[in-house]
Amino acid sequence: MASGPATTTPAGSAEPNHGRRIIGWWIASSIVATPLVAIFLGPAIPPGNGSTQGTEQVFDNTWMVSTITPVICLLAVFFLYGLRTFRAPAGAVVDGPPLRSDTRIQVLWIAATSVIVLFFAGFGSYELLQNGAGGGQGPSPVAVPSGQKLEVQVIGQQWNWTFRYPSLGGAESDQLVLPANTYIELHVTSLDVVHSFWAYELGVKADANPDTDNVAYVQTKDPRTFHVRCAELCGLFHGYMVRNGRVVDSATWHAWAKKAEANYQPVAKFMPPYAHTYLPDPQRRAG
Amino acid sequence: MTIARRLIGFNLFGGIVLGIAGWYAGWYGAHEVVGPSLDYFGDIDYNELSVVLAYLGGVVGFLAGLGFFNYPWARLRGYPPTLREKETEGIGRYFGVCTDHKVVGIQYLWGIGLFFLIGGLNAMLIRFELLRPSHQVFPSGTYLTIVGLHGTMMMGMMTSGILGPFGNYLVPIMIGARRMAFPRIEALTFWLLMAAGVVLETTIFFGGFPTGWTGYVPLANEANPGMDNYLIFFALVGISMTLLGLNMIATIVTMRAPGLTWTRLPIFVWGVLSTAVLMVLAAPVLIATLGMELLDRTAQTTFFIASGGGSNYLYQNLFWVFGHPEVYILALPGFAIVLELLPVFARKPLWGYRLAVAGLMGVALLSWMVWQHHLFVSGINGDLRPFYMLSTELISIPTGFTFLCGMMTLWRGQIRFTVPMLFCLAWFFNFLIGGLSGVFLSDVPSDVTTHGSFFSMAHFHYTIMGGLVFTFMAAIYYWVPKMTGYQLNERLGKIHFWTMFVFFNSTFAPLFAAGFLGQPRRVNNYSLGLQFLNDWVSVSAFLLGLSMLLFLYNLISSLAFAKVPAPANPWDSKSIEFQLPSPVPVHNFDRIPVFSSDPYGYGEPAAPVAMPAGAPAGRD
């Protein structure tokens, strides 16, 4: 282009008010989409209703998808409308109006995003500080639910999970069986590398670190089974650290506990006393 | 022939020869001299030290063969200082040390492109293995190595994906300079990266590494010697990043042409500056961390080993102190390219220039305050989690500035849907999804389920591939005609865009669901119920790979065979690089330009042109 692009100013009077149209479409689409998302999509987001923490996460996710729906609507409307309306006609290159800035829009945008962000942070913090939301909180948890709790230790090692029950005299088992409708205090630790204990349907995730006691709380609901996976890369068989856990009613749990204790007896005399961390010999030996 | 003549002397050929020689020198040095003096060494048949010393020897030999030590050696012997090396020697200059920033930019484009394709090949292998919920082709350990190779290659190489090719090529031109502040260091950053890429890929001869790109200890401590390749690769990348960032900062701060005030700087240069600041501050942390890890592995220190008094949390914290700025090092150049290109194709000035700069700088600043969101469930002291939740979510405010400025630039514009513009518009879609999914990961209750799952993997592919790679493509379609003087085929470009956009989304959107449904990352066996989802993703990924090959075909056929000369200013841009002839002459400007406005004066009546006036050309 030797002559350089020509400048036009669109005829202001003939042009429709794009801003008002976009806002109209935005409000309309948000009013339709947000309740749909809140009612149908939100509750369908996992982990589901397997524990109090799981239910809380679903509630949290429902709020978040519902809140971001109008944001998505705004951008969708803007781009669908704008890219059609502001499309340059074929032919010579024509410049648009030289709008450099608008303080009101900037302030409005910053205020709106700040409000959403602060709402998210406040809402998330509130949820978190109730009971830790099922996440690992380290050795001195800040969000401790009140009341009776059953302590269960989760021990990760390459590549298996085992579980110790201090209420059963420190009996260890390779099965994770939890009583229904009970608050469980999980103490997660590792004997070698970093693992992450993920009880998917219960909405629990806590990293297992050597020499660290990582506490997470979960309140079980009705009897069910759940999957345990490892969520932190731990080597060759990381993908195979899979286990099924069970939530069972009180009578079944006591019966199972008796069997587990009996099964533990032959090896009990060799076991270290129950502790929150174990630090086996690092074994950097040769030969 | 120029290539034949250049085979002898200091160039890539010499670099490879001396690199191999240096490798063996290091290997035997470790075995014959160092090894026997260490008592633990003899007991370890598969020893770390020889691998480390071999690769260090190889890198030094490579750099020597390329001729990086000639100049310091000449100076030691009393020869006078010079600034330039091998700038006008035809095609051979692309295969050696060249201090012309434009040559380095093009070297970066092809070099990084090559390793990008290798990383992509690994992604295809990953998706092939995941076609079946249990073992398919690769043994478990090999699968982890492939995952690690893909992640590490992409994270390491694409860190310089924009600053390398386009930063080096464009920043001096955009600021009206004839070169970078430190031209030899500029060349060094490129060749270090190439050496690093080879170091990483050859890990397959030393057993691979099982840790993924994060290299978590203590797993890294017990890994095969292939782990050392990872450590050396990332350390070399870190050195390259630090030098690249320093060079950019020095150039932008000190070498701007007269009249180019901070508020007239192209937004792309601001993006480069904010990224460079992050690089200079973050990469040294990485180098130090990997150095400690290397000592843990070779000299048997225990920085990160709990049973020896160390802590694996130290590694996790140090790694993410680097790692989180790192992801913004990847994202910020993308923001800058979008904001740089939108005014050209919407024919409007960049809306809210100061807000856009504040957005870039705000993201750069906040990115230092968020790293512990990677450790929400790690068992680190949990008191600070509300703070990190807040600081992470605060990042969406300056990111929102970029969205606002971009959208308001489009507003009432005269939008032309060229190929680069399509990639920029796709950025809005991808980054919106990437950013909003990040909200779920920053929120602790939701993160409990999504952390370490395919959800987070889909999230960062949306931000990095959707954010960086799409804008990388935009930059290629936009600037390569200027860099090479030849047009890229637009029809193929549009087919490439639409296939890439569709298959990118069809690959990564289902992975959000896979993550929520309980599929952990880096796992080659998953629940049977997720097989359909994974097969869908794999097929989409293969089609995405084909789309990339189509792009490669377009690049080679347009630049090597069709050779349609590009006009000097194919996009009617007001930016200064398009006022220069294509390709840009070796010394860029006959006269140093004097700037009187920013390059975004579209539709403004007497938009002053930056070019013609200026001081007479002198020595640089």
Next chain:
Amino acid sequence: MRSGAKLGIVAAALALAGVLIGFYVSHLTMLAGSPSYTVPVTHQNGQTVVDLKLQTVAAVGPTLSQNPEWVSYLIMDSHGQWKRDTVWRLPAHATIHVTVYNFDGDSGLRNPYFGRPQGVTDNTFTVDGKRVNALDPNLTSHTFAVPQYGVIVPIAGVDDNAKNQCGYAPCPMSNAHRTITFTFHTGAPGHIRWQCFVPCAAGWIDGFGGPMQTIGYMDGFLDVV
């Protein structure tokens, strides 16, 4: 440059890329892999029965591996030869009688709980012919474990002062060894991992590098069909 020469360069580059990619992928496929070994099957009283004869050795030796110092499991094939294959094809829902000849000294379990055998018939096993229901974790040399079937069996180690210890595998039966037998049942078909839980990889921190993280030594798969 002429168009033909350029096409030649592109063709050469494509060929080179093809060769490199082919080498890369085939190398990855074979890297640390182990061929699948089909274990012979017999039928007794309507039941499918498999006899697995295994050997655990402290050093696998130069004839069986490029890493002669690595600790390893070996399996006896139908010709009585010891092979270093750890991917075994087994029938589903079968009874597996396992005999392990261990020539390695004791290392000690990381998790002493695995001194209790699990998932095997009667939760007991025999050590040198003597039936026991637990093993002192400190005297344990290796374990044979199939966590998906709940199978964990500790393998007693050879006394450090024993005479005539085995150097490099394959070890003749005249060398000092312990004999462990147990029985377990395979379940539904699948690709099921088995592994050792004793940190027995000498020279690596935590004893879990090298042979412990490489299929073909202390880890493998049961290819249950």
